[in-house]
Amino acid sequence: MKLHVVLVEPEIPQNTGNIARTCAAIGAKLHLVRPLGFSLEDKYVKRAGLDYWDKLEIEEHASFEKFLNKHQPQQCSMFFVTTKGKQVYSNDLYKNLEEVFVVFGKETKGLPEDILKKYIEKTIRIPMKPHLRSLNLSNSVAIVAYEVLRQNNFQDLEEISNYFD
16 A cells, blocks of 8 residues: 655645655655745755655645646545544545545645535544644644554554564
């Protein structure tokens, strides 16, 4: 199973750096959809990603429309993460899929409402207390990404057994 993490117009360099590090650690491909709220040369992006940038598979897209044209949601297993999601992210959704795309919106506004309405059946959410806006983007990516991996038995990730033996 190949996991793809898609960030649509991310704004905070530290979040993107943290997400890049997570993607490198789990073997997920990171998709960055422009415009970005920073330069990839930004010291905060680089610092948050540490020395993992060369271990990361990354693809940039000029716009969300171009991303959707290339990776069509009707033809692949794509999930749109939003606080308004129809399903809980931990539902049995990702088993035995060849590829999984999890799409996250920008920190201040999330994903465009027209996209959420169009793909409402493909929206997922992380449960949280009512009246709170959202979780941090990098935390949300880690929560959802590891659930996708868990449902696929952490395929291709190293197990450390007998570590203390």
